[in-house]
Amino acid sequence: MKVVVIGGTGLIGSKVVGKLTEHGHEAVPAAPSTGVNTLTGEGLAEVLEGASVVVDVSNSPSFEEKAVMDFFRTSTTNLLKAEAEAGVTHHVALSVVGTERLEENGYFRAKLAQEGLIKTSGIPYSIVHATQFFEFVKGIADAATEGDVVRVPDARIQPMFSDDVAAAVARTAVGTPLDGVIEVCGPDEFAFDEFIRKGLAADNDPRTVVADPHARYFGSELEEASLLPGPDARVGATRFTDWLARKQ
Template structure:
């Protein structure tokens, strides 16, 4: 029988975090759903010492949605420094961070610059870690369709896309946290790769939204210039199970 462990999920009330907490609890582990509204704040350090006492691993899926580069970088960098130093003080074995595929190549996008700063804070911390870089979530496609819509048309970058379901992301993070630290990065993507345009079209179609979707090589990714492979991993990556069609049906 697997030994029960205490795992602290920073951002445990959010989309990915709440799924990770449930998976851990269902498997018999003690999962702490840490978030600022629960009095555990990675940015200020409030409540961290008590929350981390006796913890085996931390999964960091906290988030701040901003395109202010200084603010987002400060949030991710400071939070990661606070977390990893509190983890070292408490003897926590493993820090698992959720980041984004190719974040290091897309830093003209201020959010990606923040994610890279977050990764670098973890790598340089001295704490044992695994960084899981995921592609965009199925749950994020609606936001993307909205962001690229103007004048009755949705005009998206002319690139490949390989989105993943939040359930697959949460399961991968839980498996990583219970395993050995890689002290490195693994990529995670959905089961199907196609054009960005085709995924947006399929999503809108499922909502009976007939707006035309166009691909344009001049369109960037929130400030970052992109090429065909900018949002998808290389050959070596973990593949999720749930297709967009299955996710839409569910």
């Protein structure tokens, strides 16, 4: 099976390509660096020739509100048009658990717009909603830091390892289209401040972490369960504490 992975050179995309290749599929990474640009359409027709499945794990280079909306609308529109012309029979997209609950945030509005285009395209599809990745714990802390204090929402989170995200996306890609959404998450639920505190402690980072009910998560004020998956989510194997131990 030929599977084209849009964003196939990034953190998740490269792992999806690796996992599909390991299982005997022809997995083709597609990104500007490989001559494929979904914003301009460059290289799309060529890379999609003979493809059965397209996996889109690309992300906007800018999170500015207009830029991120333009990216997901333009990229997804061009991609779906090229897929229809190439006869692709399964479109898989990676999105975020809680997207539909965080519409006040420009990034999540853009992801919802992307999902809407996919659902109305007429191409059989599967959308994978993943929780936050372990790898981004420091980046989240940095964005929430004032002086030497990290202020994070008084909410809960169930993060996961990027390898487990990639495995879920790869399994979905070679399965029957869902024409719906599945959720994937890590095995352990944390208070948001506990997750950040554990991650920083593993790096001997001395910053103080404080739970603040009014602290924002990349611009969004959270309810306790805004980022949590539902009861039917598929659970990844890797625990955060084990991942931290392997980092040492």
